[in-house]
Amino acid sequence: MLTDTSVRTVGARICPLCEATCGLLFELDGRTVTAVKPNPDDVFSAGHSCAKGLGLERLENDPDVIRTPLIRDGNSFREATWDEAFAEIDRRLPPLIAADPNSCAVYSGNPAAHHLDPSFYTLPLIAAIGTRNVYSPASIDTLPKNFANALLYGTGLGMAVPDIDRTSYLLILGSNPLVSNGSTVTAPGIGKRLEALRERGGTLVVVDPARTRTAEVADRHLAIRPGTDAFLLLALVSVIATEGLAAPGRLTEYVDGVDDVLRLTERFTPDAVAEICGIDADVIRQVAREFAAADSAVAHSRMGSCTQEFGSVANWMVEVLNIITGNLDRPGGAMFPTPPAGGPTTWPANPKAPLVFDRWRSRVRDMPEAMGEIPAVCFSEEILTPGPGQVRGLITISGNLARSLPNSHAVEAALADLEFMVCIDGYLNETTRYADVILPPPPLTTRGHHDLALTHFQVRNVARYSAPLLEPGPGEMPEWQILMRLTAIVRGVPDRPITELDDEVAATATRRAAKLAGREVEDVLRATEGRTGPERLLDLRLRSGPYGDRFGAVPGGLTLELLEHSPNGIDYGPLEPRVPDVLRTPDKRINLVPDALTADLPRLRAALEQPVPDLVLINRRQRRGMNSWLHNALPQPDAGQCALFMNPFDAAGRSLVDGDTVRIASKTSSVVAELHITDEMRQGVVSLPHGWGHHGHSLRTTRSASAPGANVNALVDDIVVEPLTGTPIFNGFPVDVVRAENVQS
């Protein structure tokens, strides 16, 4: 770490923005970040980066970023000291929790999954509160995939990822990695990896209602009707069944229900689904045959396949397709990474909770819990519906619920209705403006980084850690200490030294690590002596993990110290087969026909008979955005990027012309946007980007408020959801579009 802050220096850091986890170089002049560049020596990203990563320099220097705690003062905020802010929280939060722990909700947002501090210190806070009202973007993002994976492999995080560097045939459904840089597949420079696939004679097939950048470079683009991936996948499996192409290979030994799953696709032949999917039956047959015949093939599904009407069945069928063609757990197929800090796929199964689904239900709608959380679609009703257990207080950790959750009007009404709200966030935005206290995280340069979650999705086994480049400056508080301070308040010991609380957290982690590593607690304590905070917890995980030194028992094994001396990371090589060890199902087998999923098939059969809506809306991501933020720190290319994209036929049918201002109306609300006519969209489908709508009172986001864009989540319903998991239907819900006569959004 730098002590002399008057010098120019360069330090390696992993980008915390998206799942690609690129290695970057931060150039500093004293405490100021002067430039961010790609790190050519990073063992994984090898010089790859994008405009967002390089834009971290602007983020670090954004004058709108909150640097001091803020306390509500009438309709605005006043700057406060940390002590004042915590005193205010201590005055107002504990009485709420004492009355009913469930009355205090916690939302842990997307960036929390990318940072070490919240990854380690949010759970102790939730445990101290004792609330079941825990929310995160998982239930508006990946949940159908987690659900299907948990049923098949025994853990929601135990996902097999496409072995993109070795596959011969990659079938992508509902993902646009050339813009998003990939999701549940951590592959920095994914564009180059897709190019390499094609250069070695492989095939890329993209299933997407829009001709995205990724679809543009594909060998084949299937412009599917939104929400119908489950039908397409059932049909692909049905072809494999009827043409005798099933060949699970070495997996046969571990898989149950192959014949059953093939049989239940009988009704979903290519001819039966062609109309609902909007894809020619011959094309479906062709893709099924190619997939089965390829040396290695892998189907990979993400966002567009999850946040839709039949997301769980679609994601189940992706696994079935990979398994019955023998492509699970083999090079070039779908493989399980080995995360260096360990995780559910390396730890012993928890016999008490083999499936962390539906252990309790939400109060108002009786929605099943998933992985310790209540589906986020329940958020506003839990606040707005009176009765025992009603949510009255909220802590947000890096979340912008007012723009990320469906039905924003209800979400904002709920936020306004709360009795007390604390936000840990660096912006005064559409959500934090409702807070009573805002606590700002410190600059990136002061934080250590390791991706505990995303290493579960790496396409290569690598271990990397970025050490803090600077000590926290005056007035800056590490995020883990903010979380510990809140924990102390909730536990009724507001003045207890953080070091003592941290020792308690570490004591539990130490016992666990000792058990995993087969060592005595005393040996572990001795080996990690001198470390505190997230670094101590990370060291415990790494050393008891799959490559760990087991606290000295395996010389040369992985330790945090080793990573501190390897700023470009350590490469542990390509992914390796892990079945059956990786399975966490109670019988250590894969059941291809779980009841919880087959139960949804009647709904699919019924849908085959129903008329399809004229026009449905889907979402898109943008290269310079990160969900609802970064629009302020990074210059955005142009206002037109927030336009509604519509196919020329649909526009002509509505007498609309390019550049028109249109009103888009759904069941929940309406928004206004500029119209962009493009044949990138298939007929009957329009798209808007998500994360915009930077308007309303009290914002301190100068740049984004001057070009606010339309808020697509005003249009998304929070009531009609995918029934198995409660995931909202961001993609494929009916809308009407008309020329806006009177433009007052």
Ligand SMILES: Nc1nc2c(c(=O)[nH]1)N[C@H]1C(S)=C(S)[C@@H](COP(=O)(O)OP(=O)(O)OC[C@H]3O[C@@H](n4cnc5c(=O)[nH]c(N)nc54)[C@H](O)[C@@H]3O)O[C@H]1N2
């Ligand atoms: N630049 C940038 N990068 C990001 C983000 C960002 O906001 N901006 N967000 C990050 C986050 S949090 C995530 S989760 C990932 C998501 O990353 P991805 O999973 O790649 O998701 P998207 O880029 O939203 O692409 C989803 C695609 O699904 C398509 N689609 C819509 N409906 C359907 C359908 O019914 N079927 C099929 N087959 N396709 C459909 C859409 O047209 C779209 O192209 O991206 C991450 N990376």
Ligand SMILES: Nc1nc2c(c(=O)[nH]1)N[C@H]1C(S)=C(S)[C@@H](COP(=O)(O)OP(=O)(O)OC[C@H]3O[C@@H](n4cnc5c(=O)[nH]c(N)nc54)[C@H](O)[C@@H]3O)O[C@H]1N2
């Ligand atoms: N309609 C529609 N809605 C969607 C999606 C979609 O495709 N369509 N995508 C969904 C998906 S995949 C996701 S993941 C969610 C994301 O939704 P959220 O979980 O709400 O996350 P973001 O929108 O990324 O907002 C991040 C917030 O964290 C703050 N922040 C950034 N870095 C830090 C930090 O280090 N510490 C702290 N304390 N705060 C920080 C930012 O200022 C911002 O307020 O949105 C979902 N919503």
Ligand code: SF4
């Ligand atoms: S691709 Fe993702 S991880 Fe890489 S620099 Fe861009 S935002 Fe950061």
Ligand SMILES: [Mo]
């Ligand atoms: Mo996400």
